[in-house]
Amino acid sequence: MSPDALLPSAFEAIPALAAGGRPAVFLDYDGTLTPIVARPELAVLDPAVRGIVRRLSEYAEVAVVSGRDLEDVRRLVDLDGITVAGSHGFEVRRADGTRVVHAGGEDLLPALASAGDALEQGVRAITGARMERKRFALAVHYREVAEEHHAEVIGLAATVARAYPELRVGRGKMVVELRPDAEWHKGRLVAALASEHRGSGGGAVAYLGDDVTDEDAFVAIEDLEPPGYAIIVGERASQATAARYALPDVEGTAAWLTALVDALQVDRD
Numbered sequence: 001m002s003p004d005a006l007l008p009s010a011f012e013a014i015p016a017l018a019a020g021g022r023p024a025v026f027l028d029y030d031g032t033l034t035p036i037v038a039r040p041e042l043a044v045l046d047p048a049v050r051g052i053v054r055r056l057s058e059y060a061e062v063a064v065v066s067g068r069d070l071e072d073v074r075r076l077v078d079l080d081g082i083t084v085a086g087s088h089g090f091e092v093r094r095a096d097g098t099r100v101v102h103a104g105g106e107d108l109l110p111a112l113a114s115a116g117d118a119l120e121q122g123v124r125a126i127t128g129a130r131m132e133r134k135r136f137a138l139a140v141h142y143r144e145v146a147e148e149h150h151a152e153v154i155g156l157a158a159t160v161a162r163a164y165p166e167l168r169v170g171r172g173k174m175v176v177e178l179r180p181d182a183e184w185h186k187g188r189l190v191a192a193l194a195s196e197h198r199g200s201g202g203g204a205v206a207y208l209g210d211d212v213t214d215e216d217a218f219v220a221i222e223d224l225e226p227p228g229y230a231i232i233v234g235e236r237a238s239q240a241t242a243a244r245y246a247l248p249d250v251e252g253t254a255a256w257l258t259a260l261v262d263a264l265q266v267d268r269d
């Protein structure tokens with residue numbers, strides 16, 4: 001089923017987004033700005049898309065909010081003058097260069113190191129499974145694992161998580177993660193950034209994401225008063241989602257960002 005059959009196209013939101021004060025646009029990275037690839041290190045940002053995001057940052061507050069490590073997503077995005085958040089918002093580098101780490105984050109590093117060793121041992125026994133040690137999470141990617149062994153990967157993560165009460169299991173597209181069991185997710189960060197934006201006289205707010213971890217952000221956007229524009233990218237748009245608008249794929253994201261920049265330029269120039 002085409003996403004557009006269920007949710008209106010995100011292009012319908014552009015006139016309202018461009019009409020008010022300086023808008024804020026929050027963007028997930030993988031699956032939203034870049035296509036999902038077999039290995040996370042191959043998810044390189046298309047220079048043309050980087051150019052659009054740079055142009056957008058002249059007219060809007062822009063933040064990239066990723067599950068990747070902050071330094072990893074910063075290196076991939078490679079743009080100054082925008083906010084970049086890693087580890088689902090656990091670590092943030094603001095446009096002005098200041099950094100914020102969620103309180104208590106550093107205390108979790110010993111548990112993450114030790115759980116990482118346990119996880120790594122199990123991962124070695126599963127063909128195709130790849131472990132990634134992030135600063136505030138441990139990820140096991142299973143896109144290259146035979147389907148009949150997927151449950152084994154998820155079971156392994158659950159077993160290790162049981163030994164570390166300060167960590168919990170989180171799921172994404174072909175990835176299972178051990179993350180801090182903190183009251184923190186993309187939605188909390190997006191709510192904080194959005195209220196800061198609104199508080200300083202900013203205009204409408206939009207969030208674009210493709211995965212289950214983006215649902216918290218969609219809810220946060222919908223809970224704003226007045227609500228923002230929650231936009232789902234890709235095939236998950238045909239499933240239950242808190243998003244109100246859809247784009248078919250990452251090419252759709254690029255086209256949408258371009259159209260938004262054009263509309264903002266017309267409005268502001």
Ligand SMILES: [Mg+2]
Pocket residue numbers: 028029030031032209210211
């Ligand atoms: Mg994503």
